[in-house]
Amino acid sequence: MFLLETTTLILGTWLVMLILFSLRKDFLRKKQGQQLPPGPTPLPLLGNFMVQVNSRMFLKSLLKLREKFGSIYMIYLGPHPVVVLSGYQVLKEALVDQREEFSARGRMAVAEYILQGYGITASNGERWKQLRRFSLMTLRNFGMGKRSIEERIQEEARFLVEALRETKGLPFDPTFFFSRSVSNIICSVVFGNRFDYEDKRFLSLLRNINEIMRFMNSTLGLVFSCFSCVMKYLPGPHHRKLKNLVELKDFVRERVKIHQETLDPSSPRDFIDCFLTRMQQEKENPESEFHAENLVASTVNLFFAGTETVSTTLRYAFLILLKHPKIEDKVHQEIEHVIGRERRPALEDRSRMPYTDAVIHEVQRFADIIPTGLPRTVTQDVKLQGYTIPKGTDVYPLLTTTLHDPEQFSDPKCFNPGHFLDENGSFQKKEAFLPFSTGKRMCPGEGLARMELFLFFTTILQNFTLKPTRDPEDIDLTPELSTAGHLPRAYTLSVLPR
Ligand code: HEM
Numbered sequence: 001m002f003l004l005e006t007t008t009l010i011l012g013t014w015l016v017m018l019i020l021f022s023l024r025k026d027f028l029r030k031k032q033g034q035q036l037p038p039g040p041t042p043l044p045l046l047g048n049f050m051v052q053v054n055s056r057m058f059l060k061s062l063l064k065l066r067e068k069f070g071s072i073y074m075i076y077l078g079p080h081p082v083v084v085l086s087g088y089q090v091l092k093e094a095l096v097d098q099r100e101e102f103s104a105r106g107r108m109a110v111a112e113y114i115l116q117g118y119g120i121t122a123s124n125g126e127r128w129k130q131l132r133r134f135s136l137m138t139l140r141n142f143g144m145g146k147r148s149i150e151e152r153i154q155e156e157a158r159f160l161v162e163a164l165r166e167t168k169g170l171p172f173d174p175t176f177f178f179s180r181s182v183s184n185i186i187c188s189v190v191f192g193n194r195f196d197y198e199d200k201r202f203l204s205l206l207r208n209i210n211e212i213m214r215f216m217n218s219t220l221g222l223v224f225s226c227f228s229c230v231m232k233y234l235p236g237p238h239h240r241k242l243k244n245l246v247e248l249k250d251f252v253r254e255r256v257k258i259h260q261e262t263l264d265p266s267s268p269r270d271f272i273d274c275f276l277t278r279m280q281q282e283k284e285n286p287e288s289e290f291h292a293e294n295l296v297a298s299t300v301n302l303f304f305a306g307t308e309t310v311s312t313t314l315r316y317a318f319l320i321l322l323k324h325p326k327i328e329d330k331v332h333q334e335i336e337h338v339i340g341r342e343r344r345p346a347l348e349d350r351s352r353m354p355y356t357d358a359v360i361h362e363v364q365r366f367a368d369i370i371p372t373g374l375p376r377t378v379t380q381d382v383k384l385q386g387y388t389i390p391k392g393t394d395v396y397p398l399l400t401t402t403l404h405d406p407e408q409f410s411d412p413k414c415f416n417p418g419h420f421l422d423e424n425g426s427f428q429k430k431e432a433f434l435p436f437s438t439g440k441r442m443c444p445g446e447g448l449a450r451m452e453l454f455l456f457f458t459t460i461l462q463n464f465t466l467k468p469t470r471d472p473e474d475i476d477l478t479p480e481l482s483t484a485g486h487l488p489r490a491y492t493l494s495v496l497p498r
Pocket of ligand 1: 105120121122132186301302305306307309310313369370373374375376435436437438440441442443444445446448449
């Protein structure tokens with residue numbers, strides 16, 4: 001007990017010093033005549049966290065501060081200064097017009113703790129450049145945007161239809177139905193194989209991913225994110241939650257080992273094989289970023305991002321359709337008209353299915369699953385709309401504010417596929433549609449995600465009619481958690497074969 005108290009005291013003192021130091025630095029910058037973005041006055045230790053920024057209503061608090069301070073403002077999350085950007089115009093001026101300056105990744109406490117700055121998502125500088133280039137190239141070579149991956153998704157969609165048939169019209173929770181199928185696509189790309197839906201290890205990994213997602217969006221997760229420098233040394237329930245990611249990492253390590261034992265560089269099977277081959281080619285180069293830590297971390301990044309995002313979007317999509325059966329009817333009609341019942345949906349159908357395409361876009365806009373975007377950092381002092389953002393300051397690009405931009409979406413709070421249709425019923429793109437973000441760090445999985453969303457969505461609706469287990473009037477579409485991520489509320493549904 002004594003040891004724990006002493007450790008807490010030492011760490012507490014260290015934290016206070018750290019905060020005083022960072023506040024002093026900020027003060028000095030102001031004195032040098034640079035105009036920092038406005039923002040609420042931070043308290044020692046907490047910054048604005050728990051005061052103006054409520055952990056339970058994290059996103060709402062950020063949007064409320066926008067009303068007061070405008071589209072660019074600065075807050076402190078614990079000791080960390082963060083500049084928050086809102087609105088399509090400001091995001092474009094930052095992430096696109098100054099793409100190089102805004103290209104670095106900001107602090108991601110969970111990823112830092114487990115992956116120690118390795119891997120594509122949390123790295124910066126030369127490491128990130130090499131890993132990003134390599135990942136994009138390898139994803140492309142393994143069929144992203146090509147026919148082969150389309151066939152893989154079509155095959156997986158058939159497995160999903162089989163699994164849904166086995167529910168025999170009884171109510172079920174769709175969470176793991178979607179995540180198993182979606183995850184199997186990225187598994188085929190990175191591990192070279194899919195998993196059986198009953199595979200216990202696979203199911204346990206999917207539960208881990210779901211748990212980690214919930215943790216990152218919980219109050220505890222936000223507290224960890226603000227004070228990780230202290231919390232990682234303190235006992236508490238966060239360690240149990242973080243263990244989920246450790247298990248994911250262990251699994252990837254095992255897979256890498258198996259790949260190493262069976263590697264044939266002349267015939268790479270997947271992402272891991274390509275990375276191992278590159279490691280061999282560069283083994284004499286001490287500067288090389290192609291080493292085991294970056295391999296494991298990048299694979300964890302792809303596995304995690306490739307599973308949770310698309311399956312959360314699909315889960316949201318079907319909840320929305322349960323609430324709006326008339327929209328479901330119109331999608332059924334379009335599928336019937338363009339694809340029919342016999343042939344499996346293919347990507348080339350998309351251009352002839354403007355209504356379905358608009359519904360999927362509107363699902364992504366409305367579900368808004370990463371409302372705060374992933375944090376960025378500026379690589380040098382930058383000017384934005386007259387303010388200076390000092391080098392190394394974290395930036396939160398609030399993607400939600402572009403997805404709800406009233407100038408581009410007439411009724412931003414409502415689900416309305418008309419947002420993506422012109423007066424002739426043709427599909428129309430919207431500049432502010434940025435669920436995958438924009439600029440140098442924008443999502444490298446966009447192409448794959450869009451293919452999956454279209455093929456899984458249409459294949460399910462080609463085969464089934466959805467049946468709610470409660471009155472559609474009572475279905476609540478507001479997210480269960482609304483922090484840095486949006487997750488739909490838990491629900492059940494039944495599906496009736498068509
Ligand atoms: C509906 C699906 C998806 C959405 C909404 C989404 C959204 C995002 C967003 C907002 C970012 C942050 C970009 C930034 O910093 O500006 C991101 C990054 C990333 N996404 Fe996705 N994503 C999706 C699917 C995928 C898939 C399928 C993969 C895997 C192939 C993937 C892999 C990644 C990776 C590796 C990054 C980090 C990129 C970097 O730091 O350079 N994502 N995603």
